Amino acid sequence: MSEQLRLSALLAHPENGGLRVVAGPPDTAWADVVVESTEAELPVTGGERLAVLTAVPPGTPWQQDALVRRIRDRGFSALAVPAADAFGGGTRTLAARLRLTLLHVDTPMALAKACWQLLEARDALTLAYVRKVAQSIEYHADGLPDLLRHLTSSVGHGLALIDSEGVLLEAGGHLEPDVHAAIDFTPWVDVARAGSGTAASVRVDSPSREGLRIAFFGDGLSDSQLSALAVAAEVAMPAVAARILIDEVAAVNDASVSSAVLRDFVDLRGAPDPEVERRMLERGWRTTGYHLAFRMSGRTRVDTFQLLRFITGAFAAIPADSHATTSGRGVSGWLTFSEPPTPEQVESYVVALHELHLTASRSFNVATGVGSLKNGSVGLTTSLGEAADAARLAANRSATGWFVRVDGLGLGQLLLAWTSNDTFVPAARSLLAPVYDAGHDLLVTLAAYLDHESGIAATAAALGLHRNTVSTRVQRIQELLGVDMDDPEVRLALHLACRTIRL
Amino acid sequence: MVRILEHAHLGALARGFALLGSGGGGATTMLELVLADGAGWPFDVYDIDELDPSLPCLGAAFVGSTMLLGERLPGEAPFDRLVDAAERWLGHEVPVVCSLEGGGLNGLTPLMFAGSRMVVDADLTGRAVPGLDQMSLLVDRLPGVIATCDTGAGGVMLVQTDRPVDLERVIRAATIQAGGTGGTVFAGFTVGDLLEHSIHGSTARAFELGTAFDSAAAAPLPELAAALGGRLLGHGRITAVDPDPRDPHVNAVELGGTDGQVHRLITRSETLAFVTDGRLEAAAPSIIVVLDAVTRDILEVTELALARNVVVIELAPPEWWTRRSERMRHIVPSAYGLAELDGGV
DSSP states (O other): OOSOEEHHHHHHOTTSSSOEEEESOSSOEESOEEEESSGGGSOSOOOSOEEEEOSOOOSSHHHHHHHHHHHHHTTOSEEEETTGGGOOHHHHHHHHHTTOEEEEOSOHHHHHHHHHHHHTOHHHHHHHHHHHHHHHHHSOOSSHHHHHHHHHHHHSSEEEEEETTEEEEEESSOOOHHHHHHOOSSSSEEEEEETTEEEEEEEEOOSSOOSEEEEEEEETOOHHHHHHHHHHHHHHHHHHHHHHHHHHHHHHHHHHHHHHHHHHHHHHTTOOOHHHHHHHHHTTOOOSSEEEEEEEEESSOOOHHHHHHHHHHHGGGSOSEEEEEEETTEEEEEEEESSOOOHHHHHHHHHHHHHHHHHHHHHSOEEEEEEEEEEHHHHHHHHHHHHHHHHHHHTTOGGGTSEEEGGGSOHHHHHHHHHTSTTHHHHHHHHHHHHHHHOHHHHHHHHHHHHTTTOHHHHHHHHTOOHHHHHHHHHHHHHHHTOOTTOHHHHHHHHHHHHHHHO | OOEEEOGGGHHHHHHHHHHHTTTOSOOSHHHHHHHHHOSSOSEEEEOGGGSOTTSEEEEEEEEEOHHHHTTSOOOSSTTHHHHHHHHHHHTSOOOEEEESOSSGGGGTGGGGGTTTSEEEEEESSSSOOSOGGGSHHHHTTOTTOEEEEEEETTEEEEEEOSOHHHHHHHHHHHHHHTTSEEEEEEEEEEHHHHHHHSEEOHHHHHHHHHHHHHHHTTSOHHHHHHHTTOEEEEEEEEEEEEEOSSOTTOEEEEEEETTSOEEEEEESSSEEEEEETTEEEEETTSEEEEEETTTOOBOOGGGOOTTOEEEEEEEOOOHHHHTOHHHHTTTSGGGGTOTTOOOOO
8 A cells, every 4th residue: 555654644633532652663654554352353464554452451561561562473563552551661661672652542443533534535534624624614703813713623733824924823733934934835725844744725815915825734744634634724715714804894993993982082181971981991991090102103194004903913012001093194002000110110111112113113104102101091191192292293303213202302392392283383373474574584583582582682693683783673573563572471472483483 | 218407408498498489488587597496406308208108197387477477486386286186186196297388488397397207308389379279189189188277376277178279268267367377287198198199309409409599699690590400581670560450469570671671570479470571481380589689689579679679580390280281270370360371381
């Protein structure tokens, strides 16, 4: 018979009757298998075959020794019997010494069936796998990982969703990197081997994601097992592809709902609202405790949903209760602590957020702002606001790598950032309009005068003018604006307006 | 030919009977001490054909726990009451004494009678055995054999039966009543009966074995085995002692052989079989001697403890047993319910 029955393939078979290696050579193959109830019924010449006995062997060590001896003397190279795991050290040593692979099996008939499938009935093996795939699709899955778990527990081999970079999701084991490297991503069906690791993979036709494959994998699977598993993967593939799509739709929907909740919360500005509170708690968002907010917004157009997915995926690296959702043209998020973190801890979290920003920058054109640590419901709103302001600033700060943290800002900068919004700029324009209309020189003089603490001499020196010229201009500005420049309130308003206009 | 046993021969004789004990039969030390202090040396030991076949004969032995015998010392004349009872029942004196069990301490027991009766060099087993129904006279179903034994507190019991197993069970029960150990005396047979129904020359064999052992004890193992006329079965370290799941008296002692073999000694009250790598190498009635590989002490089965380094030597079985298959039935391992161990001869 050309097809060999490998021990590794039998061990990898999900229904091998509880087969375990007890002693003897672990890597071995046989041309055939003989199944009998007792040793006496076995053929006299074993011929390097596997002997499976269904009756429980004798209980005394010398009888077990004798059984091992006689099986080997008949030429069999392996023996599978029930209760072999109770064989003592001496019998195990003897089996190894005689080069007889001693196997324990709970249900010998199941092992016999597995041998038959591997040796002679590949179609039966394939059909058994396909039926199991069909059975697992029948059950409700919460998501793609759940579906993969269903499939793997039903089929009995590990299952991984992979792309050419690596494993995206896996269940029922770990797909070794060398096996992954051996998988060819071009063909529809591929069978890969690397060392003892084996995998049968099929391309996933998904409209949203390209270059995906699902792979059934296991140690030491034989060719017949792999080709059967490839068919099983082909059958499972549409379910996986559909699930990817369903999960994506569900995730987009979820993001838009959570975005709305956050917007409602921010709009309340810390005022208590039981309805919003309830919706936030449903999402696991606590307003009590201490919060450190951040915002990552696109400097150019970014797919906020993809960005959110990336960020939530990267949250695993940050050891804190972390949340995020899409908001406008970016993603807002925050870390929540029930106890106030120490300044060192806060710093480490900011570093982690900076790392997050750096990794995100590789795939998305983003600017990130981080707020300060604040307490309670109002604090969360404040921190989120700060983060938004900082992100807005960061969008113009290539020097800081498009990353700005509020605690690291001058208050003036923040004020300035705040005044550069849509409501203040027109107001500033109209306030300064008379001066603006009268000529550029007056505006420059006013700005310099306010910058130099209303000092005529300093202003003149800065502008390279005669002090009389400056004093005349100031007087004229005062007339044009019709305000009292000695009033500090007036001076502040004018000063900010000048800065805003200049921007 | 009359053999004259000198006082100086006692040690070698005891060693010989210890070897014939096949790991059982009890330590000879106690009887060595009793006999060493006794009077009447040197002793005469007669071969069977030197005595008138019509002379009545008796056999004596200690039965029960041989370990208890070391704790509860036998009295000055432990067999007197038993012999008196037997003679009264038979109605005549019994002038000849033989051994019941030609292995272990009972090999020396007839010498306790040397001052008063003729000691004949014959015994009923040729090795140590656990059951009284394994005595050659009973195995051959010789009629008229009676037995007396201690029942404790000076009591004596006499058993006459045609069913050997009754004799074994009743005396065993009486011995338990007597505190776990006691004496027993067989009578009702003659020297002539011993010709066909006993093992001849055990004392001579023990003396030869003991002398050979004493001279070769320090020699290399193959040399020692050859000196004893035996076969070296194996040498190894005890790696496991597995009690039999069905019979708590049976142990399988696993030896890790010096060349990697897996040896097993199957023991009950004596060593019964020796298996190497799943193949039966020796079995009762062969005498399987276990020696400490370092000190060359002759070991009893109770001394086979984990990690002890031991040597196993097979000595030829008494030919009386192997001559007939119905005799073998009473002595091979399957007589004790142990399967797959017969046929080691």
